[in-house]
Amino acid sequence: xxxxxxxxxxxxxxxxxxxxxxxxxxxxxxxxxxxxxxxxxxxxxxxxxxxxxxxxxxxxxxxxxxxxxxxxxxxxxxxxxxxxxxxxxxxxxxxxxxxxxxxxxxxxxxxxxxxxxxxxxxxxxxxxxxxxxxxxxxxxxxxxxxxxxxxxxxxxxxxxxxxxxxxxxxx
Amino acid sequence: xxxxxxxxxxxxxxxxxxxxxxxxxxxxxxxxxxxxxxxxxxxxxxxxxxxxxxxxxxxxxxxxxxxxxxxxxxxxxxxxxxxxxxxxxxxxxxxxxxxxxxxxxxxxxxxxxxxxxxxxxxxxxxxxxxxxxxxxxxxxxxxxxxxxxxxxxxxxxxxxxxxxxxxxxxxxxxxxxxxxxxxxxxxxxxxxxxxxxxxxxxxxxxxxxxxxxxxxxxxxxxxxxxxxxxxxxxxxxxxxxxxxxxxxxxxxxxxxxxxxxxxxxxxxxxxxxxxxxxxxxxxxxxxxxxxxxxxxxxxxxxxxxxxxxxxxxxxxxxxxxxxxxxxxxxxxxxxxxxxxxxxxxxxxxxxxxxxxxxxxxxxxxxxxxxxxxxxxxxxxxxxxxxxxxxxxxxxxxxxxxxxxxxxxxxxxxxxxxxxxxxxxxxxxxxxxxxxxxxxxxxxxxxxxxxxxxxxxxxxxxxxxxxxxxxxxxxxxxxxxxxxxxxxxxxxxxxxxxxxxxxx
Numbered sequence: 141x142x143x144x145x146x147x148x149x150x151x152x153x154x155x156x157x158x159x160x161x162x163x164x165x166x167x168x169x170x171x172x173x174x175x176x177x178x179x180x181x182x183x184x185x186x187x188x189x190x191x192x193x194x195x196x197x198x199x200x201x202x203x204x205x206x207x208x209x210x211x212x213x214x215x216x217x218x219x220x221x222x223x224x225x226x227x228x229x230x231x232x233x234x235x236x237x238x239x240x241x242x243x244x245x246x247x248x249x250x251x252x253x254x255x256x257x258x259x260x261x262x263x264x265x266x267x268x269x270x271x272x273x274x275x276x277x278x279x280x281x282x283x284x285x286x287x288x289x290x291x292x293x294x295x296x297x298x299x300x301x302x303x304x305x306x307x308x309x310x311x
Numbered sequence: 312x313x314x315x316x317x318x319x320x321x322x323x324x325x326x327x328x329x330x331x332x333x334x335x336x337x338x339x340x341x342x343x344x345x346x347x348x349x350x351x352x353x354x355x356x357x358x359x360x361x362x363x364x365x366x367x368x369x370x371x372x373x374x375x376x377x378x379x380x381x382x383x384x385x386x387x388x389x390x391x392x393x394x395x396x397x398x399x400x401x402x403x404x405x406x407x408x409x410x411x412x413x414x415x416x417x418x419x420x421x422x423x424x425x426x427x428x429x430x431x432x433x434x435x436x437x438x439x440x441x442x443x444x445x446x447x448x449x450x451x452x453x454x455x456x457x458x459x460x461x462x463x464x465x466x467x468x469x470x471x472x473x474x475x476x477x478x479x480x481x482x483x484x485x486x487x488x489x490x491x492x493x494x495x496x497x498x499x500x501x502x503x504x505x506x507x508x509x510x511x512x513x514x515x516x517x518x519x520x521x522x523x524x525x526x527x528x529x530x531x532x533x534x535x536x537x538x539x540x541x542x543x544x545x546x547x548x549x550x551x552x553x554x555x556x557x558x559x560x561x562x563x564x565x566x567x568x569x570x571x572x573x574x575x576x577x578x579x580x581x582x583x584x585x586x587x588x589x590x591x592x593x594x595x596x597x598x599x600x601x602x603x604x605x606x607x608x609x610x611x612x613x614x615x616x617x618x619x620x621x622x623x624x625x626x627x628x629x630x631x632x633x634x635x636x637x638x639x640x641x642x643x644x645x646x647x648x649x650x651x652x653x654x655x656x657x658x659x660x661x662x663x664x665x666x667x668x669x670x671x672x673x674x675x676x677x678x679x680x681x682x683x684x685x686x687x688x689x690x691x692x693x694x695x696x697x698x699x700x701x702x703x704x705x706x707x708x709x710x711x712x713x714x715x716x717x718x719x720x721x722x723x724x725x726x727x728x729x730x731x732x733x734x735x736x737x738x739x740x741x742x743x744x745x746x747x748x749x750x751x752x753x754x755x756x757x758x759x760x761x762x763x764x765x766x767x768x769x770x771x772x773x774x775x776x777x778x779x780x781x782x783x784x785x786x787x788x789x790x791x792x793x794x795x796x797x798x799x800x801x802x803x804x805x806x807x808x809x810x811x812x813x814x
Contacts, residue, residue, distance in 0.1 A: 245526065246526060248522060249522035249523045249525075249526050250523065252518070252519060252521075252522050252523075253499075253519050253520060253522070253523050254519045259501075276317075276381075277381055277382055277384065278381075278384060278445060279317070279381065279384075280380065280381060280384045280385050280441075280446055281384060281443070281445045281446040281448075281449045284433075284434075284437055284446065284449045284450065284453065285449055287332065287335075287430060287433065287453060288434075288449060288452060288453045288456065290336075290339075290430075291427065291430045291453065291456055291457050291460070292456055294339065294423060294426075294427070294460075295427070295456065295457070295459070295460035298420050298423050298460060298464065299460065299463060299464075299466065299475075
């Protein structure tokens, strides 16, 4: 086992553990922190793949912006701090078996796949290459994404905006 | 790449998309600067006119050679033109129903309503005209996000809020699954272009790549089945259709479903038919069809059986739309020469009969303020014309001869029987479930003709819904009596095989 595999295993298991903790913890803020753990480990995985730009974006947007958004969401809404869920034993087992079967299938499929060649030049100017691809080859989906963001923005305003009568009452 | 190369591409082929985009942004800016006391009703007619203009500009493209911009990130071929026509026409009818719906509803955001619909339509159209996974995915998300907002736009209704929440969560899961499937397609081929993916995957040797390719197919299918509302991702439909405003329900059950079939056809048919299958003489597409045919069979059975127990008319139509999605998967499984024709024809028939029925439903629900099936009681004594229209739509949905629905089903049957190999089991499941569907469609008719009405007030005909009903009755009957006209139009102007000449 070389160092690369070791680092990969540590990061991957941290990502999975973060996800599991997120599902099983009781307090909302703790859930959020375990989510940050997952995001950061995934950023680490991106660095291992020589995708520094994506890694930095991952840290900035997911661990930074999304998390802050969620903290605001938690602070500004009245929420049940503690979450109580009745655990259904049978369902837990069925889900667990399903996950194991799926994992085994995918594991078998992946081990049988022999990649022909390893990409070795991924790290060369990769931010520049992303920029070139984004503004040349992929300019149509890029522009479409701006429409998508506009729709999301309008949607957020539509759904969160207070009605005018209510505002008058509040004042 | 400099601006010269960028401008040298044939951007005029994107005309229909540009019309919709300009209308949507123009309306949103007008909405921003228009004083709030001005009524937004005119927006409905403007957006309907924009959709009509886009439809006309699309139809002038019929019969043109396949064209593409920037490595197939935008692609115009017979498949995209013909199916985009369905999307535009369906949205046009939904917008007409909206004009009557908004006149009587508690929705405050009347301006937003229309440009969100246009944005959703734009997403669906991009899904129809691209052969690149990235554009397809962005289009899919644009459609999805606009639909989530529209589902929850009645902010004061708890039902609508619940539906939007469920839709967003279920949709998020489905998106994750779809992306997981796409990631394997990308990983196996190193490209997002469907033509390149097909070539790279075909070049893999069977022992090495097969298992992963099959996994990629199944995961992608499961993710995309959310938009179609077929097994295994069908249970969201009844709750969300029930909670969402009626025109949004119409949009989800017709336009969004059509868009789902479009992306399914595009992705699966571009990649898998050229890959070597399990047996030496079949393609991988045919080898994995066993999974899809099980899903199709289950969809037909579950949709039709559960529809029998519904008293809420919106839930009944939700289960009926699940069942119709099951029928529509049959040509996809059969993979015969007639696959595109029969799917297109059935979807066109479905646009007419389902939107017509939903327009009638809109009139009934706004009269009674409830979606219970008893709202139809004694409709014949109150308004014979409306009853006859509804009867035509129900007969067509059930598949009675003389209507569009019958011709559509017949086409699917013939296609499945003449396919190689013939799909006898699937065809018999379809026959039996069709007969089961008679029970619930006829129970609505029983209410309309046999039960006494609760009150005798006259039924008002709002203009948008009336227009829709008139168009849909004409379409349902004409397609039922002269199906050859539509099919001849298809054969004359469209060569679906040009979908496969990707480069």
